[in-house]
Amino acid sequence: MGGIFGMDLPGGGGLSGTLGGTGGSGSSFNLSGILGGAGGSGGSSNLSGILGGAGGTGGSFNLSGLLGGGSSGGLGGLSSGGFDLSSLFPAGDEYPKGPFLVSDYLSPGTGPYPAGIIKDAGLENHTVYAPLGPPPADVKLPVLIWGNGGCTSAGTPYGAFLTEVASYGYVAIANGAPGPAPPGVMSDMFGAIDWVVEGNAARFGNVDTDTFITAGSSCGGLEAYSAAYQNPKVKLTVLYNSGLLDESKTCLLSELKAPVGYILGGPKDISYENGKRDYENLPAGLPAFYGSLDSGHMGTFFTTHGGKYGAATVALLEWVLRGNATAKAIWTVPESKGSLVSQNWNITYKNWVD
Known part of the structure; x- marks a missing residue:
């Protein structure tokens, strides 16, 4: 899982499968398959298959199949009554309050180019998020390649977040078709x-086939690392609630040549220390940024427009890829209007040249 930067976790330890390891049988509290790993059989509290993993047999509390597994249909099992994921991992004060609703998926985003979910027959096992009509020809559309939590092939769980990004003139491609979520493989990214380089995304507008962002949540962040490895077309890599699990692979960070960023969920995020360590161990001189919001491991993806993660990501892309001075100030000038610091983010960065 996670390509050359990833690793599998052993089964049978209560946390098996978390962050993309292969699932195993649990003890009294089984988290196998959380964020999309393969489900296992649990004990008294089974959460296998959460966020798109294959459903497992449960005990007294079974949420298998939520957001992509199971047979409830709709947008990957999401019901009109919504859901709240805050009980899955420790959540910080910035974790969105209230349930995530179907209407959150259906919003076209807040950017100038209303966007939506698109399934392209020529790109199997993926879901495309793009402007619903081509932007003006002078607007180049960079491409964000997205890895899901658990390294699963589940194209829709992060839909509200990815639609928000796409509405600002980006094409986002998530691993997995809409619906059930088998484990993903690096070949998906x-x-x-x-597929983009071969010209197949041209119908979305002036797609920039030389500018890619690799990004992902949790285990998907390790996939983002691996997809950027020795690929000069990748201009930015962003890990969300993620970082190397295996410290012996820290040496691979030296192979990253484009800017790297980490968006973490504060001390309650189970990947917080991993992401911080990676940031500190990046090659000397490599531009990098680090943003932490007290949200916990689930971030704010699963709310309208992706919440604060969505807004921070749009500002980041506009700064790094389009040189937007206002967007840069949001990240780098605490006293600027709408700065991330004013929104309770902890921000640091290094090696950026004006």
């Missing part, structure tokens, strides 16, 4: 990049 590579296949998406190849």
Whole structure:
């Protein structure tokens, strides 16, 4: 899982499968398959298959199949009554309050180019998020390749977040078709990049086939690392609630040549220390940024427009890829209007040249 930067976790330890390891049988509290790993059989509290993993057999509390597994249909099992994921991992004060609703998926985003979910027959096992009509020809559309939590092939769980990004003139391609979520493989990300480079995304507008962002949540962040490895077309890599699990692979960070960023969920995020360590161990001189919001491991993806994660990501892309001075100030000038610091983010960065 996670390509050359990833690793599998052993089964049978209560946390098996978390962050993309393969699932195993649990003890009294089984988290196998959380964020999309393969489900296992649990004890008294089974959460296998959460966020798109294959459903497992449960005990007294079974949420298998939520957001992509199971048979409830709709947008990957999401019901009109919504849901609240805050009980899955420790949540910070910035974790969105209230349930995540179907209407959150259906919003076209807040950017100048209303966007939506698109399934392209020529790109199997992926879901595309793009402007619903081509932007003006002078607007280049960079491409964000997205890895899901658990390294699963589940194209819709992060839909509200990815639609928000797309509405600002980006094409986002998530691993997995809409619906059930088998475990993903690294070829999914590579296949998406190849599909774009071959000219297949031209109907979305002036797609920039030389500018890719690799990004992902949790285990998907490790996939983002791997997809950026020795690929000069990748201009930015962003890990959300993620970082190397295996410290012996820290040496691979030296192979990253484009800017790297970490968006973490504060001390309650189970990947917080991993992401901080990676930031500190990046090659000397490599531009990098670090943003932490007290949200916990689930971030704010699962709320309207992706919440604060969505807004921070749009500002980041506009700054790094389009040189937007206002967007840069949001990240780098605490006293600027709408700065991330004013919204309770902890921000640091290094090696950026004006």
